[in-house]
Amino acid sequence: MMTIDEMLQANPHAPHNDSEALQMARQLHVPKDTQMAKMVPLDEFASEEDEGIEDSCGESSLGILEATLASSLISEEARAEINTLISDSQPSLDQDKTIGHFRFHWTETSEDARDNVTESEIDATGEILNQWWTRFSTDFREPKADLVDGTRRIDIDVYYRDRLHGSTSSHSNRIFLRSTSVVSDDCRRLTTTAHELFHRVEYSYGYVTGTAKQKWWVEALGSWSQKYCNANQFDYLSRVNAGFLKPEKGLLTRSYDACHFWKWFSERLQQSDAFNHEHDAVREFMEEHRTNGNNAEIACRKIVEDMGGYPSFDAFFTHWSVSNHVKRLRDPNGSTDHRFGYADASATAINCHRSYGPMRNVPYTTDETITDDTFHWVSPSLSVREYASRYVNFMVESGVDQTRITIVASGNVSASLIQQDNSRWLNVDERLAVTTHNWDLDLSSQEVSRIVIAVSGLSGGGQFHIEVNP
Numbered sequence: 001m002m003t004i005d006e007m008l009q010a011n012p013h014a015p016h017n018d019s020e021a022l023q024m025a026r027q028l029h030v031p032k033d034t035q036m037a038k039m040v041p042l043d044e045f046a047s048e049e050d051e052g053i054e055d056s057c058g059e060s061s062l063g064i065l066e067a068t069l070a071s072s073l074i075s076e077e078a079r080a081e082i083n084t085l086i087s088d089s090q091p092s093l094d095q096d097k098t099i100g101h102f103r104f105h106w107t108e109t110s111e112d113a114r115d116n117v118t119e120s121e122i123d124a125t126g127e128i129l130n131q132w133w134t135r136f137s138t139d140f141r142e143p144k145a146d147l148v149d150g151t152r153r154i155d156i157d158v159y160y161r162d163r164l165h166g167s168t169s170s171h172s173n174r175i176f177l178r179s180t181s182v183v184s185d186d187c188r189r190l191t192t193t194a195h196e197l198f199h200r201v202e203y204s205y206g207y208v209t210g211t212a213k214q215k216w217w218v219e220a221l222g223s224w225s226q227k228y229c230n231a232n233q234f235d236y237l238s239r240v241n242a243g244f245l246k247p248e249k250g251l252l253t254r255s256y257d258a259c260h261f262w263k264w265f266s267e268r269l270q271q272s273d274a275f276n277h278e279h280d281a282v283r284e285f286m287e288e289h290r291t292n293g294n295n296a297e298i299a300c301r302k303i304v305e306d307m308g309g310y311p312s313f314d315a316f317f318t319h320w321s322v323s324n325h326v327k328r329l330r331d332p333n334g335s336t337d338h339r340f341g342y343a344d345a346s347a348t349a350i351n352c353h354r355s356y357g358p359m360r361n362v363p364y365t366t367d368e369t370i371t372d373d374t375f376h377w378v379s380p381s382l383s384v385r386e387y388a389s390r391y392v393n394f395m396v397e398s399g400v401d402q403t404r405i406t407i408v409a410s411g412n413v414s415a416s417l418i419q420q421d422n423s424r425w426l427n428v429d430e431r432l433a434v435t436t437h438n439w440d441l442d443l444s445s446q447e448v449s450r451i452v453i454a455v456s457g458l459s460g461g462g463q464f465h466i467e468v469n470p
């Protein structure tokens with residue numbers, strides 16, 4: 001086990017001394033009077049989906065600062081100054097009430113009206129959090145909590161702060177929930193509570209806040225839990241769509257925008273003999289992480305290969321990258337697709353006046369039209385990062401009878417050729433460990449109107465180019 005000091009020193013995004021910690025604290029903890037002078041309008045989060053990613057959970061930002069306070073990397077003077085910054089950024093929370101496993105701290109009389117919530121909103125939040133407590137304790141492990149008089153207990157602080165809906169950290173037994181956008185919001189009261197409490201489940205599987213390079217599962221599964229707990233809430237789709245819109249980003253460097261990976265992971269592995277429920281593979285992944293020395297990448301690989309029925313993680317990843325393009329198409333018979341589909345792929349919903357879905361299409365790296373049998377084209381040399389994908393699109397004009405498409409790759413690359421019409425995929429050919437491959441295609445039946453090549457970087461990534469009728 002690493003100490004907190006070692007863990008922070010291994011994280012390039014964490015502060016390592018007084019001045020870095022103070023700078024971070026000043027950015028994160030804006031004094032209450034400055035916040036009030038600014039008065040960000042209350043509807044700032046109305047169009048979340050279009051804005052893409054916002055940092056709506058402070059697990060990795062406020063959490064790293066908490067880890068720093070718990071470390072010996074900073075002086076006592078800096079610690080005292082940071083604690084003052086933190087208390088100056090918050091109203092005094094003069095009300096408290098314990099509901100089941102949660103002890104709430106809130107105010108109804110702050111000078112900044114955005115801090116204030118009602119006791120009935122606290123009661124509603126308490127009821128929901130206790131529901132998630134039971135659900136997580138049954139399906140996973142008990143969330144990390146204090147032990148007070150024989151009862152597991154988490155403190156919940158409710159007030160207003162910019163940018164964050166919620167936050168928590170493994171270095172304390174508290175959760176912050178924003179007054180306006182969560183506790184007073186009938187929808188995020190359901191989803192942000194699940195997200196933050198799920199982080200505390202992750203702590204029970206050995207994850208420590210501030211550990212470098214863990215967001216791809218820590219934040220993404222937090223977002224996944226929002227839907228897992230709430231069949232009718234779709235705010236998680238803004239995370240899913242942020243992922244679809246940036247396929248060129250490597251899986252292990254993702255954050256919330258790896259939500260689509262875990263959604264597919266849980267749905268796909270549910271189809272294997274080893275698992276019955278959607279959450280089973282997620283639980284086994286976290287259990288493996290707990291027992292293998294907290295290596296999430298190896299845990300994910302092992303669950304896919306040993307229990308998921310896939311010959312390799314690379315085969316799984318390649319199949320996923322095809323699915324990210326194919327997800328809203330029907331199968332060749334015109335039926336709903338269970339091989340490449342995602343649950344909710346076409347779902348749209350309005351939750352608390354915010355609209356979500358449907359799932360967005362992945363963007364194409366290049367976009368060409370094959371006009372006739374002699375059409376010739378060579379792509380530039382393209383690179384694809386480790387566990388990332390690129391999509392090369394060809395529209396096919398009617399009258400094209402045959403074409404040859406060649407990929408030449410170096411490094412560690414897989415490539416899949418997808419033939420489709422407007423509503424169905426017609427043929428998918430997935431190839432691992434590609435160096436040079438020719439696809440000779442007979443298009444004379446005229447069904448194929450589009451050909452997409454999904455190229456994925458496997459371990460280490462690679463380079464490739466594509467040629468038509470070389």
Ligand SMILES: [Zn+2]
Pocket residue numbers: 057058059195196199218219222
């Ligand atoms: Zn989070």
